Amino acid sequence: MRELDIKETQKISLEILKTVADICEEKGFRYCLIYGTLIGAIRHSGYIPWDDDVDIMMPRKDYEEFLKYFGEHISDHPHLEIFNPTTCEKYPYMITRISDNRYSIDMANEKPYGMGVFIDIYPYDGLGNTSEEALKFGMKGDRLSSLCYQATRQRYAVETTTSALRKVLKLPVFLFSKLCGKNVFQRKLAKLAGQKAYDDCEYVGCVVWLSGGEKDIFERRMFDECIMHPYEKYEFRVPKEYDAILRHTYGDYMQLPPEKDRVGHHNYKVYEKK
Numbered sequence: 001m002r003e004l005d006i007k008e009t010q011k012i013s014l015e016i017l018k019t020v021a022d023i024c025e026e027k028g029f030r031y032c033l034i035y036g037t038l039i040g041a042i043r044h045s046g047y048i049p050w051d052d053d054v055d056i057m058m059p060r061k062d063y064e065e066f067l068k069y070f071g072e073h074i075s076d077h078p079h080l081e082i083f084n085p086t087t088c089e090k091y092p093y094m095i096t097r098i099s100d101n102r103y104s105i106d107m108a109n110e111k112p113y114g115m116g117v118f119i120d121i122y123p124y125d126g127l128g129n130t131s132e133e134a135l136k137f138g139m140k141g142d143r144l145s146s147l148c149y150q151a152t153r154q155r156y157a158v159e160t161t162t163s164a165l166r167k168v169l170k171l172p173v174f175l176f177s178k179l180c181g182k183n184v185f186q187r188k189l190a191k192l193a194g195q196k197a198y199d200d201c202e203y204v205g206c207v208v209w210l211s212g213g214e215k216d217i218f219e220r221r222m223f224d225e226c227i228m229h230p231y232e233k234y235e236f237r238v239p240k241e242y243d244a245i246l247r248h249t250y251g252d253y254m255q256l257p258p259e260k261d262r263v264g265h266h267n268y269k270v271y272e273k274k
Contacts, residue, residue, distance in 0.1 A: 001104070001271035004117075009270045010047045012117040013054045014232055016098050019077060020056070020066075020119065021236050027069060029062040032226045032237045034122060034245075039253050042242055046232040052264030054119035057206070057223075059198040063123040067096060083115055085186050092152030092182060094145065094189045094208035096121040101273075108267040109153050117270055122209060125194060126201030127217060134203035134217050141192050141207035142216075148185035150177035215249045 004012075024031045033041050035055040040048040058066060071082060081087075084096040090113035103116035127134035156174045158167055177185070189208045198204055204220045222241040229238040239245055246253040256262070 001273060004103070004270040004272060006050065006052060006264065009052065009117055010232075012100055012103065013119050014047075014234070016080065016100060016117070016119045017054050017056070017231075017236065018234055019080065020070075020098060020121070021234075023070065024058075024062075024066065024237075027066070029058065029066045029069075030223075030226075031056050031058045031062065031066075031121075032223065032239050033229075033231065035249070037231075038238060038242060039246060039250065041229050041231045041236070041238055042246065043254055045230045050262045050264055052266050052268070055122065056119065057122045057124050059204075059223075060123045060125050060194050061198065063096070063121065066121075070098075081114075081116075083113075083118070085190075088113055092148070094148070094186060094193070095123065095206065104271050104273055106269045106271070109155060109157055109159075111152070111154060122206040123193065124198055124204050124223075125192075125207045126196035126198045126220075127203045127205050127207060128196060129202045131203060131217070134201075134205070135214055137192075137196065138205055138207055138210045138217050139213065141189060142210040142213055144185050144189050144192070145209050145211065147173070147177045147180070148182050148189065150174045151180060151182040151185060212249060218245060218248065 021031065023029070033055070034057040036048055036051050037055045040046055040051060067082065074080065079100055079102050081099045081101050082096060083091050083099055085091055085094065090111065092110065097115060097118040097120055099116045099118040101116050105115055105117065106112070127138050150173055153174065156171055158170065192207050198220070202220055203217055204223070205217045210216045222245050223239050225240040226237040227240050228235040
């Protein structure tokens with residue numbers, strides 16, 4: 001199979017994003033660009049040149065309504081598939097990916113489960129009405145999602161871990177996670193999901209993938225109003241408070257990282273199916 005370069009992969013995921021965004025606009029589902037995709041929109045008016053995925057967020061209610069609608073109308077998009085624990089038993093995460101099945105991905109240190117080029121959809125839940133409550137609740141998800149991630153790795157690897165203490169702890173955590181298996185942690189994460197309603201809380205975040213800890217916890221008001229913003233050849237919704245959101249998570253997000261760090265973080269290869 002022919003291997004695709006990053007520019008080709010970006011073009012494919014852009015069209016998946018357009019399909020999802022168009023449905024959200026038509027049906028009134030709330031969504032917006034988030035994480036590196038939001039940086040790309042503001043700093044580059046499109047992809048960060050070396051970025052290898054697309055991230056959007058949806059409040060939990062809109063997320064579930066979108067998945068129901070998209071699942072019922074999947075025949076309108078025969079090359080797209082929904083990946084989450086409900087649709088794929090081998091799927092290792094608790095967020096949803098919309099994948100283009102005309103391609104296949106070889107993901108480093110992860111067993112294949114049939115996914116192609118994809119975009120990430122992060123469901124945002126309520127976390128609490130004080131920063132302390134939000135952090136305490138959110139960190140439950142952070143720990144469980146880390147264990148779930150380790151349980152689905154094929155082999156032990158330090159990967160992006162830099163802290164000396166974390167490196168020491170990572171091997172026993174990996175072994176414990178593999179012993180328990182991902183299903184244990186996915187069930188626990190599913191119990192956290194939707195416990196606190198997004199619209200009833202002052203603080204929100206993706207409790208099933210709160211990998212940044214406090215930096216992934218936001219005041220809900222930051223997402224209350226969205227605006228259209230250029231992204232490649234289209235426009236998509238971004239939070240009006242994008243600057244506050246990005247500074248909270250990344251600091252000076254307009255500053256380019258050192259050249260050595262300008263690489264995609266998923267570490268996968270993409271192939272076009274015959």
